[in-house]
Amino acid sequence: MSELSPETPVLLIVEDDEAFARTLGRSFERRGYRVLHAPGYEEAAKVLDEHDPGYAVVDLKLKGNSSGLNCVQLLHAHDPEMLIVVLTGFASIGTAVEAIKLGACQYLAKPSNTDDIEAAFGHVAGNADIEVTNRSTSIKTLEWEHIHAVLAETDFNISEAARRLGMHRRTLARKLEKQRVK
Incomplete structure (x- = not known):
């Protein structure tokens, strides 16, 4: 392999x-x-002790139902100029807003490829010309957004989220499985 330059x-x-x-x-x-x-x-915290990456790709849902939002916050605190893209198979408006507030430059739903991610690194400014649709939000979408907001608040702890939502844990797990973004 060739030597990497600074x-x-x-x-x-x-x-x-x-x-x-x-x-x-x-x-x-x-x-x-x-x-x-x-x-x-x-x-990730250990990597930051020895390295200063300029770019990061963070999965929203990590092992043990841990939230990638915590990683976004850590990375942004380490270097506010770092370009951070959040990838998720569990996309929601709530988690997208929080990811951007915490320092991510973009939020992409899986499946996303290298071209999509690299384009996201290059597209950090907002776009006022984006098309606004006239379609109203459905009840199912509102429910999904509320579920995701509660999941984010509980660091993706399904049992605690189900308790806060007033539903059985298995019911919430089934809803999440049905709505998974592939």
């Missing part, structure tokens, strides 16, 4: 799915990035 962009992938992280990492390495990997919050 100008080589450094990317941290915070993802607990080892196979996905490895595939994504290889794809970014082919594009000239130096790739670091952390499966969760603690490991």
Whole structure:
């Protein structure tokens, strides 16, 4: 492998799915990035002790129902200029808003590929010309958004979220499985 220059962009992938992280990492390495990997919050904190990545891709839902939002907050506190993209199979308006508030530059629903992520790194400014739809929000969408807001508040603890929502844990688990973004 060729020697990396000091100008080589450094990317941290915070993802607990080892196979996905490895595939994504290889794809970014082919594009000239130096790739670091952390499966969760603690490991990301350790990486930041030794490295200063300029870019990060963070999965929203990490092992043990941990929230990637905590990682976004950690990364942004480490370097407010770091470009952070949140990837999720559990997209919601609530978690998207929180991710941006905590320092992410973009929020992408899975499946997203390297092209999508790299484009997100380059698209950090807002776009006032984005089309506004006339479609009203459905009851199912509102329910889904509320569920996700409660999940985010509880760091994706399904039992606690179900308690706060006043439903059985298995009912919430079934709803989440039905609504999963593939």
